[in-house]
Amino acid sequence: EETKGIWMKKYRIAMIASCMTINGISTVIKNYCENIDLKRFSITVIAGKPINELYRTEFEKLGIEVIELPERKENTVQYYVELVRTFRKKRIDVVHVHGNSATISLELLLAKIAGVKVRIAHIHNSKCEHEKANMLLLPLLKLTCTNGMACSSLAGEWIFGKDNFYVLPNGFKTSRFKFCSVDRDIVRNQYKIADKYVIGSVGRMNDQKNQQFLLDIFTEIAAKNERAVLMMVGDGPNYKMIEQEARRHKFSERIVLTGECQHTEKTYSAFDVFVMPSKYEGLGIVALEAQISGLPCIVSDNVPKDVMLSDNIQFVSLCDKKEWIESVLAQERFDQSSREEFYEANRSSIMKYDIDNDVKLLERQYLTYLNMVS
Numbered sequence: 001e002e003t004k005g006i007w008m009k010k011y012r013i014a015m016i017a018s019c020m021t022i023n024g025i026s027t028v029i030k031n032y033c034e035n036i037d038l039k040r041f042s043i044t045v046i047a048g049k050p051i052n053e054l055y056r057t058e059f060e061k062l063g064i065e066v067i068e069l070p071e072r073k074e075n076t077v078q079y080y081v082e083l084v085r086t087f088r089k090k091r092i093d094v095v096h097v098h099g100n101s102a103t104i105s106l107e108l109l110l111a112k113i114a115g116v117k118v119r120i121a122h123i124h125n126s127k128c129e130h131e132k133a134n135m136l137l138l139p140l141l142k143l144t145c146t147n148g149m150a151c152s153s154l155a156g157e158w159i160f161g162k163d164n165f166y167v168l169p170n171g172f173k174t175s176r177f178k179f180c181s182v183d184r185d186i187v188r189n190q191y192k193i194a195d196k197y198v199i200g201s202v203g204r205m206n207d208q209k210n211q212q213f214l215l216d217i218f219t220e221i222a223a224k225n226e227r228a229v230l231m232m233v234g235d236g237p238n239y240k241m242i243e244q245e246a247r248r249h250k251f252s253e254r255i256v257l258t259g260e261c262q263h264t265e266k267t268y269s270a271f272d273v274f275v276m277p278s279k280y281e282g283l284g285i286v287a288l289e290a291q292i293s294g295l296p297c298i299v300s301d302n303v304p305k306d307v308m309l310s311d312n313i314q315f316v317s318l319c320d321k322k323e324w325i326e327s328v329l330a331q332e333r334f335d336q337s338s339r340e341e342f343y344e345a346n347r348s349s350i351m352k353y354d355i356d357n358d359v360k361l362l363e364r365q366y367l368t369y370l371n372m373v374s
Contacts, residue, residue: 010039010040010041010042011040011041011042011093011094011366011370012041012042012044012090012091012092012093012094013041013042013043013044013092013093013094013096013366014043014044014045014046014086014087014090014092014094014095014096014116015029015032015033015043015044015045015046015096015098016046016047016083016095016096016097016098016104016107017029017045017046017047017048017097017098017099018047018048018072018099019047019048019049019050019051019071019072020045020047020050020051020052020055020056021050021052022052022054022235022260022262023204024124024170024204024285025098025099025100025124026052026055027172027285028098028124028151028170028171028285029045029098030055030058030059031170031171031172031173031355032171032355032358032359032362033045033059033062033064034058034062034355035171035355035356035359036359036362036363037359037363038062038063038064040363041363041366043064043065044064044065044066044067044086044090044092045059045064045065045066045067046067046069046083046086047066047067047068047069048068048069048070048071048072048079049068049069049070049071050071051066051068054262067086069082069083069086070082080106080110083107083110084110084113084114087110087111087114087115087116088114092111092114092116093116093117093118093370094116094118094119094120094366094369094370095107095108095111095116095118095119095120096120096122096149097111097119097120097121097122097145098122098124099121099122099123099124100123100124100125100128100282101123101125101128101130101133101134101137101159102133102134102135102136102137102138102140102141102159103128103130103133103134103137104121104141105121105137105138105140105141105144105145106137106140108121108140108141108144108145109140109144111144112144117146117370117373118146118147118366118369118370118373119144119145119146119147120145120146120147120148120149120369121141121145121147121148121149121159122148122149122150122151122168123148123149123150123151123155123156123158123159123160123165123282124150124151124155124170124282124283125155125158125280125281125282126152126154126155126158126280126281126282126304127158127279127280129207129208138159141159142160146369146373147165147166147365147369148160148164148165148166149165149166149167149168149365150165150166150167150168150282151167151168151169151170151282151283152167152282152283152304152306153167153304153306154282154304154306155282155283155304166365168358168361168362168365169283169352169353169358169361170283170285170288170353171353171354171355171356171357171358171359172285172289172353172354172355173354173355174292174343174350174351174353174354174355175343176265177265177268177289177292177293178292178293178342178343179268179269179293179294179339179340179342179343180265180266180269181269181340183265183266183269183270184269184270186266187266187267187269187270188270191231191256191258191270193229193231193256193270195227196227196228196229196254197225197227197228197229197272197273197332198229198231198270198271198272198273199214199218199221199228199229199230199231199271199272199273199275199328200231200232200233200267200268200270200271200272200273200274200275200290200295201214201230201231201232201233201234201274201275201276201277202233202234202261202264202267202268202274202286202289202290203233203234203276203278203286204234204235204236205232205234205235205236205237205238205239205242206236206237206238207238207279208278208279208280208281209234209236209276209277209278209279210277210278210279210300210318211232211238211242211277212238212242212245213277213318214230214232214275214277215230215242215245215246215249215255216321217321217324217325217328218230218249218251218255219249219250219251220325221325221328221329222250222251222254223251224325224329225329225332227332228254229254229255229256230254230255230256231255231256231258231267231270231271232246232255232256232257232258233258233261233264233267234258234259234260234261235259235260239257239259242257243257264286264289265289265293268289268290268293268295269293271290271293271295272295272331272332272334272336273295273296273297273298273328273331273332273334274286274287274290274291274293274295274296274297274298275297275298275299275324275328276290276297276298276299276300276303277299277300277318277324278299278300278302278303279300279302279318280302281302281303281304282304283304283306283307284299284303284304284307285307287299287303287307287313288307288309288353291307291309291310291312291313291342291346292309292342292343292350293339293342294312294338294339294340294341294342294343295312295339296312296313296314296331296334297312297313297314298313298314298316298324298327298328298331299313299314299315299316300315300316300317300318301315301316301317301318302318303315309346309349309350310342310345310346310349312342314327
């Protein structure tokens with residue numbers, strides 16, 4: 001009964017990110033925007049430059065307004081000035097700020113000054129590159145946000161402490177990542193790796209994702225298995241450096257770098273084993289995608305255990321290169337034909353991350369928070 005009145009009104013939600021390049025946070029925002037009930041909620045996506053054209057097109061198709069601010073790092077003052085203007089002009093009801101650390105507290109402070117009653121800080125990582133700035137801004141974040149959200153318990157506890165946040169899974173269309181034998185053949189033929197043992201990774205090329213580690217262990221893997229090929233999918237600030245190191249690698253002819261990829265679901269089908277040597281993660285959505293594709297997964301023990309959907313995943317310390325090498329080599333014996341059944345066999349654990357379920361959780365949280373301030 002309490003929420004009846006609230007369902008009648010259409011509330012204005014601002015989804016905010018520092019930029020919208022192809023990355024994890026942008027994908028989460030896109031997935032929720034595509035599936036949220038736009039009759040109940042009016043969504044505005046606000047981000048600093050650059051905004052990827054793929055996202056812009058998708059949002060415009062849905063009738064979601066995209067507001068591009070100046071680049072946050074290069075034009076900091078202008079970015080925040082434009083942000084305040086936008087809050088006031090749009091008369092936003094809920095500001096939902098996505099980020100990796102307490103640096104998002106400035107967006108939240110401006111939302112508070114502009115009179116926005118519900119201010120959500122949504123954390124997507126369990127560590128950050130700017131630890132001093134994070135520590136300095138943490139008290140401000142706690143003062144300016146009305147509600148905390150996180151992609152996992154680990155990410156939430158890092159910023160908010162115990163029990164002061166809501167865990168919202170990084171929901172996505174899980175069925176897109178089902179194994180497909182047709183995609184497997186197309187991708188493997190495209191890269192001339194049809195008869196190879198393909199060790200695959202997907203992720204932004206940066207220090208956190210630690211692709212350097214893969215190049216290092218691949219030296220021994222390739223020496224021990226002549227069919228082994230390392231396929232790295234993704235782009236990012238370290239791409240050129242990784243590309244140069246791959247060219248200098250002893251087994252350079254067996255390393256494939258795809259660059260930016262818009263259809264990663266197809267590349268998972270092409271892999272034989274998935275590897276993820278991250279130094280830290282808020283969740284590690286690619287480990288979920290890889291498992292849904294039925295792949296055996298070897299991931300660092302820095303990845304939250306929340307990603308475990310079945311026994312097909314192994315957590316290994318980055319200090320133990322020998323175990324990584326042995327584990328990767330051992331997966332050549334994995335029965336690839338079992339991948340066809342994985343989705344149905346593990347449906348109950350997979351559904352926790354399905355956007356059709358998770359978007360309802362987000363809608364419910366918005367209404368709960370709004371009810372608290374009405």
